[in-house]
Amino acid sequence: MSKRDFYEVLGLQRGASPDEIKKAYRQKAKALHPDSNSDNPDAEAQFKEVNEAYDTLKDDQKRAAYDRFGHAAFDGGMGGMGAGARGHGDFASAFSDVFEDLFGDFMGQRGGGGRRAQRGSDLRYNLRVTLEEAYTGSQKTINVPASVACSSCNGSGAEGGAEPVTCPTCSGMGKVRAQQGFFTVERTCPTCSGMGQIVKNPCKACGGAGRVEKERALSVNIPPGVETGTRIRLAGEGEAGLRGGPSGDLYIFIEVRDHALFQRDGVNLYCRVPVGMSAAALGGDIEVPTIDGGRSRVKIPAGSQTGRQMRLRGKGMPALRGGGVGDMMIELAVETPVNLTARQKELLREFDALSEDNNPESSSFFSKVKGFWDSMKS
Known part of the structure; x- marks a missing residue:
């Protein structure tokens, strides 16, 4: 039996955008996952077919070859890897792919460019005020020890502000896969520690991290009526991002002191x-x-x-x-x-x-x- 067209499998037209491909894949994968279709004997085969189609169309090079040659692009006669050697339809690989695509965004662990510049951590600061200050409102200056962007490399982590280069081990994915029998094991790339990029000449001031520890003085506006437990958010005043990533936020938690009267x-x-x-x-x-x-x-x-x-x-x-x-x-x-x-x-x-x-x-x-x-x- 000849294979169905990959675009037809995902319910797409040729020329569909990457976002449309991903959206269609997620919908099909959720609907056809074997764990949710125990009463459908064809679910596993259909699930593998969807993953095979997505595995090809999500990759720009594979998609270009498929658009030109069709399924023959991956047959042995075209000089490519045969279906058996490539592992198309392998259930373990399919399960790994669907788990990553369904839950990767939620868990914040997707590989590739999204991990290259990491957002900085949020910070918490406990601030005590008097009842009089809570009544009138006030302006406070606080000193916050935190990581800030390195001025020597402008946060890039490279000497002189040079741009990092794609990691040669994982090709920018931030993770590597290894086949161990029936299972596909995925782990963080040991070369770039999951960043997807490496710095050839690390900045001497920050050691390649793109940020340094420094105490900052910040002005905080305390509005009238605050109570113990009131939280004030200062956007972008948290820890600096890694290698040029956005800064986190600073959360100030108010504690109102007891009053004598x-x-x-x-x-x-x-x-x-x-x-x-x-x-x-x-x-x-x-x-x-x-x-x-x-x-x-x-x-x-x-x-x-x-x-x-x-x-x-x-x-x-x-x-x-x-x-x-x-x-x-x-x-x-x-x-x-x-x-x-x-x-x-x-x-x-x-x-x-x-x-x-x-x-x-x-x-x-x-x-x-x-x-x-x-x-x-x-």
Whole structure:
């Protein structure tokens, strides 16, 4: 039985672009993979046929020969390698190809030119700010140790800025294959370490890497409303790429320090304010601080107890990227006086003797206690 036209196998027209060939191959390979077609006895043969077609059409030289001579271009009579010697349709080779093409892009491990210039790594910097800085926003200067492009070779890795040359071992693929029985083993090229290129005369300043270690001073804009865990991205400020590759990004993680007066909960602030026993009983005005450095007067209702809260609207933290301002909650803590003088003690005893009906919570509690004890006795 004569072989089908390779373009027909992939559902393409002659003259299809490399991207169209790759896209058609992926669709066919996914649809015909034997593992997904256990109920189709012809799936393996069709899968091999698709890989054979793609193996030829993805290579510019093989494709040109096929376009001119057809299948005869790879027969022994044309001076080329026979199908058996070339390994066309070999399942192990087909599986290696389909795995690379289906998952290589996702894993970031495709060979060839894509690996020659590698993107630099992203960096992380932990930055601590005060609550006041988180409220107003600020401008910070940080020193970041990182790899930067070598100025001597302009990041190429070669002395004088010369361009690297294609690796002769892997022909620029960055990896080499070896047939071991039924399997095809693929490994990183030992000559270029997977880069696909080599530097004949490495730069003395960077040793051929194209980058050097250096500390940089960067200005960081801290927007109002940041919280612990807020992440700020500085594009292109990470580690320099290898041999002219693009730089990574710098991620700044914010940590807001604890404050001596205020506790934060999202956009709201809480301030615990101690008040004297007499002020809580009689009521009155107190002055409290606000995060903007100002002061606000708060009226304490007569008979206030510990834990009572009062709200100051608009005195909290701004929401990140707009969205209004939170509130500040004042929480009262009624303070028991200490180190009393003899006269003060005398007055308190006199007050206590006259205050049987002034402590409703105590009266209610001890009434419940009495009921509890009576029920236990009965």
